[in-house]
Amino acid sequence: xxxxxxxKGNEAIAHAAIRYGCDGYFGYPITPQSEVLETLETxxxxxxxxxxxxxxxxxxxxxxxxxxxxxxxKAVMTSSxxxxxxxxxxxxxxxxxxxxxxLILNVMRGGPGLGTIQPSQADYFxxxxxxxxxxxxxxxxxxxxxxxxxxxxGLGFDLAFKYCNPAMILADGIVGQMMxxxxxxxxxxxxxxxxxxxxxxxxxxxxxxxxxRNIVTSLELESDKMEVINEKLQAKYREIxxxxxxxxxxxxxxxxxxxxxxxxxxxxxxxAKEMAEEDGLKVGIIxxxxxxxxxxxxxxxxxxxxxxxxxxxxxxxxxxxxxxxAVHDSLPVKHFGRMGGIIPSPSEIVNALKxxxxxxx
Amino acid sequence: MNLQDIIKPENKVYAAPELLxxxxxxxxxxxSHGVIHKLVAEVIAELGIVExxxxxxxxxxxxxxxxxxxxxxxxxxHGRAPAIATAVNRLWPENVVFTYQGDGDMSAIGxxxxxxxxxxxxxxxxxxxxxxxxxxxxxxxxxxxxxxxKTATSPYGRRxxxxxxxxxxxxxxxxxxxxxxxxxxxxxxxxxxxxxxxALKKAFQNAIDKKGTSVVEVVSTCNSGWKMTPxxxxxWMAQHMFEKYPLGDLKV
Amino acid sequence: xxxxxxxxxxxxQGVLSxxxxxxxxxxxxxxxxxxxxxxxxxxxxxxxxxxxxLSDERISSPVLDTYDIVIALNQQSxxxxxxxxxxxxxxxxxxNGIHKHPERTDIRIHPINAMDAALELxxxxxxxxxxxxxxxxxMEYKIPMENVVKGLKKSLPERHHKLIPLxxxxxxxxxxxxKK
Numbered sequence: 018x019x020x021x022x023x024x025k026g027n028e029a030i031a032h033a034a035i036r037y038g039c040d041g042y043f044g045y046p047i048t049p050q051s052e053v054l055e056t057l058e059t060x061x062x063x064x065x066x067x068x069x070x071x072x073x074x075x076x077x078x079x080x081x082x083x084x085x086x087x088x089x090x091k092a093v094m095t096s097s098x099x100x101x102x103x104x105x106x107x108x109x110x111x112x113x114x115x116x117x118x119x120l121i122l123n124v125m126r127g128g129p130g131l132g133t134i135q136p137s138q139a140d141y142f143x144x145x146x147x148x149x150x151x152x153x154x155x156x157x158x159x160x161x162x163x164x165x166x167x168x169x170x171g172l173g174f175d176l177a178f179k180y181c182n183p184a185m186i187l188a189d190g191i192v193g194q195m196m197x198x199x200x201x202x203x204x205x206x207x208x209x210x211x212x213x214x215x216x217x218x219x220x221x222x223x224x225x226x227x228x229x230r231n232i233v234t235s236l237e238l239e240s241d242k243m244e245v246i247n248e249k250l251q252a253k254y255r256e257i258x259x260x261x262x263x264x265x266x267x268x269x270x271x272x273x274x275x276x277x278x279x280x281x282x283x284x285x286x287x288x289a290k291e292m293a294e295e296d297g298l299k300v301g302i303i304x305x306x307x308x309x310x311x312x313x314x315x316x317x318x319x320x321x322x323x324x325x326x327x328x329x330x331x332x333x334x335x336x337x338x339x340x341x342x343a344v345h346d347s348l349p350v351k352h353f354g355r356m357g358g359i360i361p362s363p364s365e366i367v368n369a370l371k372x373x374x375x376x377x378x
Numbered sequence: 379m380n381l382q383d384i385i386k387p388e389n390k391v392y393a394a395p396e397l398l399x400x401x402x403x404x405x406x407x408x409x410s411h412g413v414i415h416k417l418v419a420e421v422i423a424e425l426g427i428v429e430x431x432x433x434x435x436x437x438x439x440x441x442x443x444x445x446x447x448x449x450x451x452x453x454x455x456h457g458r459a460p461a462i463a464t465a466v467n468r469l470w471p472e473n474v475v476f477t478y479q480g481d482g483d484m485s486a487i488g489x490x491x492x493x494x495x496x497x498x499x500x501x502x503x504x505x506x507x508x509x510x511x512x513x514x515x516x517x518x519x520x521x522x523x524x525x526x527x528k529t530a531t532s533p534y535g536r537r538x539x540x541x542x543x544x545x546x547x548x549x550x551x552x553x554x555x556x557x558x559x560x561x562x563x564x565x566x567x568x569x570x571x572x573x574x575x576x577a578l579k580k581a582f583q584n585a586i587d588k589k590g591t592s593v594v595e596v597v598s599t600c601n602s603g604w605k606m607t608p609x610x611x612x613x614w615m616a617q618h619m620f621e622k623y624p625l626g627d628l629k630v
Numbered sequence: 631x632x633x634x635x636x637x638x639x640x641x642x643q644g645v646l647s648x649x650x651x652x653x654x655x656x657x658x659x660x661x662x663x664x665x666x667x668x669x670x671x672x673x674x675x676x677x678x679x680x681x682x683x684l685s686d687e688r689i690s691s692p693v694l695d696t697y698d699i700v701i702a703l704n705q706q707s708x709x710x711x712x713x714x715x716x717x718x719x720x721x722x723x724x725x726n727g728i729h730k731h732p733e734r735t736d737i738r739i740h741p742i743n744a745m746d747a748a749l750e751l752x753x754x755x756x757x758x759x760x761x762x763x764x765x766x767x768x769m770e771y772k773i774p775m776e777n778v779v780k781g782l783k784k785s786l787p788e789r790h791h792k793l794i795p796l797x798x799x800x801x802x803x804x805x806x807x808x809k810k
Contacts, residue, residue, distance in 0.1 A: 022784075023653055040469055069468045069469055075490060081491070083465070085464060194666075194667060232453070233451070236442075368654045
């Protein structure tokens with residue numbers, strides 16, 4: 018049965034994970050996302066669905082538990098916030114290199130370093146450009162509502178298993194800490210071990226009657242073979258780009274200006290758009306939902322004939338690079354960002370739009 | 379006695395372990411790894427757990443262990459094998475999970491994972507091959523390198539003031555409530571090989587019986603890294619290593 | 631209908647939980663709701679504030695410049711959020727410890743003394759529900775009391791459900807402060 022309730026984004030993640038039939042969560046507490054582990058420990062899913070929950074000794078251990086669990090074909094996940102996600106990058110690279118499905122949540126806080134515990138979007142580069150070593154991509158989903166926090170658990174796992182690739186929910190502290198109405202998905206059973214063996218013939222499940230052993234490794238000493246592995250990864254990424262790019266547009270067709278932002282900032286931008294309209298400005302909104310693959314084509318099309326684009330982020334200017342690549346500097350693309358955990362108000366965005374694209378154009 | 383009589387099964391006195399692949403190992407001649415691999419393969423077969431054995435191989439010389447022993451394997455990042463084994467143990471409790479780690483993996487970069495997996499009492503076997511040197515990367519100092527021992531990164535011998543003391547990780551693990559069996563063995567004589575096999579069998583049986591974490595340290599040689607002949611390396615190990623790392627059960 | 635509210639005060643005055651009960655009440659009344667806390671070090675002893683938006687439509691920004699209703703429970707909050715009441719909107723503030731009172735004429739201003747009211751009830755912990763009562767009375771959008779009670783039930787842990795009658799009493803008391 019679907020259940021309507023009010024909860025924080027972090028809590029929604031925990032509930033949605035159990036209901037998806039997630040097999041295991043491995044995490045280490047860090048603000049502002051500790052409610053994920055706390056909620057799971059309170060709900061005790063090992064008593065109901067059989068889901069395993071482990072508080073690891075570090076983020077490094079947690080992501081390697083995810084690597085180990087993913088290697089066995091189970092639906093496993095971890096969550097953390099910026100400094101902790103930096104620690105996880107080694108493991109994420111291994112998971113990507115081994116083509117394993119897994120889900121990672123980053124509830125971003127202000128950095129660099131230990132930074133603040135307030136909301137931020139400064140891990141965009143880390144999430145979409147690699148983060149760890151080597152050529153790889155995560156499928157990166159950016160939720161803007163608590164409902165999307167819940168929904169993207171299922172979407173993230175589905176995409177991760179479809180492409181045997183790690184997926185990341187890149188949330189900001191706002192959606193993690195904010196409470197909203199959320200419709201939780203229906204409870205699905207976890208896959209049985211037999212189903213996992215059938216659906217994931219590559220998984221390390223014990224040979225269990227298999228003639229050949231399964232090995233999950235990312236090591237290949239011969240360069241020509243390693244290049245083939247990379248080519249396969251790249252082919253997979255092209256396929257994901259072709260099939261899985263997601264975004265939302267609001268009133269882009271008739272607009273003179275576009276505001277492009279992701280996550281909860283897109284909602285602040287939407288309010289700014291409404292306020293700008295009161296001043297006679299025609300503004301459209303584009304909200305990339307997948308940050309990788311990035312909706313470059315949609316942005317390029319929407320930008321045709323426009324007077325300018327304002328990219329609003331909780332960082333010093335990260336997604337703007339992808340926006341500029343998408344439109345090839347065919348129109349002015351300006352950035353407005355706040356850093357260190359400060360959230361801009363809608364009027365700040367309106368003022369930035371006027372100042373950067375109209376008065377100074 | 380003709381050939382046909384000789385190869386009758388009842389006359390067989392030795393066979394290569396069924397689980398050990400007939401391939402050339404990458405290990406240096408004289409290295410202890412080959413013998414330990416053989417014992418692991420034998421024990422898994424003898425305990426009848428081939429179908430549910432999962433190995434986690436390290437970064438270090440044993441990185442390719444998965445190429446030799448015919449069970450399912452996961453290749454870990456350096457030091458992270460116990461974290462991976464934890465997940466496999468929790469998610470597939472019917473499987474029997476073991477890590478195979480060197481001194482760098484176990485007692486340098488992976489110390490936290492090692493201690494916490496053991497402290498949680500994960501039902502896993504940790505096989506710890508301690509040869510007091512980093513063999514794979516060309517003979518650098520390990521946490522277990524003896525004082526005075528020359529390596530590529532302690533070219534004049536390990537010094538306390540520069541490098542601290544040799545780390546007896548197994549002694550630490552013995553103290554943890556999560557470990558049920560901690561032992562230190564070697565494979566430099568047939569008698570020691572037999573003892574190591576018995577220790578491994580006990581450790582795997584503990585994992586089957588879900589008794590907690592078992593640690594089998596095998597004090598080993600690295601004749602290439604030590605720059606000695608295999609025979610000389612065995613002698614050197616007996617003379618120097620056993621003083622710091624005495625053989626025997628630490629916790630039963 | 632869309633009501634945008636901010637409640638601000640000292641940490642420990644219960645603004646976050648009051649906001650939560652309000653949000654739950656709105657949810658029980660089938661509204662879209664958003665509860666957005668200022669969190670972090672501010673929670674401990676410093677100022678705490680919570681934005682609650684109740685709406686028939688999908689809610690865009692959880693972060694606002696101006697509000698329909700501002701509830702300020704200390705001078706700092708009054709100074710910060712008083713100027714951000716929308717023209718025609720409402721400012722409710724607790725007069726305890728206030729030395730500089732608001733002077734705007736384009737909004738409705740309701741000074742209340744919630745701590746005295748709580749003391750009259752004999753329970754200072756009911757303070758935030760007194761405020762809640764004043765707020766419910768002030769709002770143009772009227773949440774039926776049965777849904778407020780449902781909201782209380784949803785947001786309070788079960789072991790505190792025995793306190794719901796006291797909370798209701800406090801809410802009723804709070805309503806009278808605004809009717810005066």
